[in-house]
Amino acid sequence: MKKFVSLACVFTMAVSVLAGCGSAKTETKAETTGETVAESTAAAGGKLIMATEAGFAPYEYTEDGQTVIGVDVDIANEIAKAMGKELEIQNMTFDGALLAVQEGAVDFAAAGISVIPERQENMDFSIEYATSKQVIVVKKGADVITSPEDIKEGTAVGVQMGTTADFYCGDLGCDVKQYNKYAEAALELMNGKIACIVMDSLPAEQLVAANEELEILDAELFTDKYAIAVKKGNTELLDQINEVLQTLVDEGKVDEYTINHTTK
Incomplete structure (x- = not known):
């Protein structure tokens, strides 16, 4: 019985608080009418x-x-x-x-x-x-991926999770390896764990500048x-x-x- 009474009190207080919040929102809206x-x-x-x-x-x-x-x-x-x-x-x-x-x-x-x-x-x-081009980053001298046509079903491709490259390579049936950061993908590429990285051109240029073992293929997959x-x-x-x-x-x-x- 005490529990029932306590719950009833809590419910009553909650209704009062919500009613008060509703009034405050109405007043705030009214006060800002006509302002920039x-x-x-x-x-x-x-x-x-x-x-x-x-x-x-x-x-x-x-x-x-x-x-x-x-x-x-x-x-x-x-x-x-x-x-x-x-x-x-x-x-x-x-x-x-x-x-x-x-x-x-x-x-x-x-x-x-x-x-x-x-x-x-x-x-x-x-x-x-x-607007940005989607390009292919590879390890210099690897010769595993030499053109966009080499990215196909079964190819081990590194992408940033949730990006358009992720969706694109998934639709092609690639063996997609998802990373939170491109630096992680770069390390895997240099260690031979993946064949390439598909990413936007400007970040790719920054990534390659920081990792001399990598290069960008002279081709694009699609425009973003x-x-x-x-x-x-x-x-x-x-x-x-x-x-x-x-x-x-x-x-x-x-x-x-x-x-x-x-x-x-």
């Missing part, structure tokens, strides 16, 4: 949280092992500035970043994300702001385009992101950011 986007969003929280995987130079990477920089970070800073918020970056695996967006644990993900039907089912995407991902149905945030992105693209800022981070 920056004023409204700043009052709503103050932080804009971005998920990324900082092993994808020049789009996101670290020079000191902690601070994340790159093209996507430059773009994200402009978005946060336009919204009157402080940017917070959460560095995680690529798959983890996509999952965080789907679950609403972060505001958006920017990590050289390609727009493909499988992802569009679970999240919404901004306008595309960058990047966009920013938000939780499904979050049209308000998506519209704000698109507005800033379009301005950056029109003014040539995205190209400028890319040049800055590829000439370091």
Whole structure:
């Protein structure tokens, strides 16, 4: 009987608290009516949280092992500035970043994300702001993979988990080896554990520059385009992101950011 009474009290208190929360939200909405986007969003929280995987130079990477920089970070800073918020970056695996967006644990993900039907089912995407070729990284002198035609069913290919290369090579029936970071795949390639790595051209150039045993084949598999991902149905945030992105693209800022981070 005591347990029943206690539960009844807890239920009553919970209803009261929820009613209070509902009133607070209504009041906040009423107070922000008529304000600018920056004023409204700043009052709503103050932080804009971005998920990324900082092993994808020049789009996101670290020079000191902690601070994340790159093209996507430059773009994200402009978005946060336009919204009157402080940017917070959460560095995680690529798959983890996509999952965080789907679950609403972060505001958006920017990590050289390609727009493909499988992802569009679970999240919404901004306008595309960058284009990249998918290339093949091999070990110098190995002669195992010499052209795109050599990537076929049974070929041991290294990819970053959850990327378009992962899907592409899987569809070809390759023996796909998934890695969280390209540095791990590079080590496996140099040790002969895989025949090649399929990845985006700009990060591939950075990877090869850091590993003299590797080279990029003079051919491409397909062209990739990047966009920013938000939780499904979050049209308000998506519209704000698109507005800033379009301005950056029109003014040539995205190209400028890319040049800055590829000439370091």
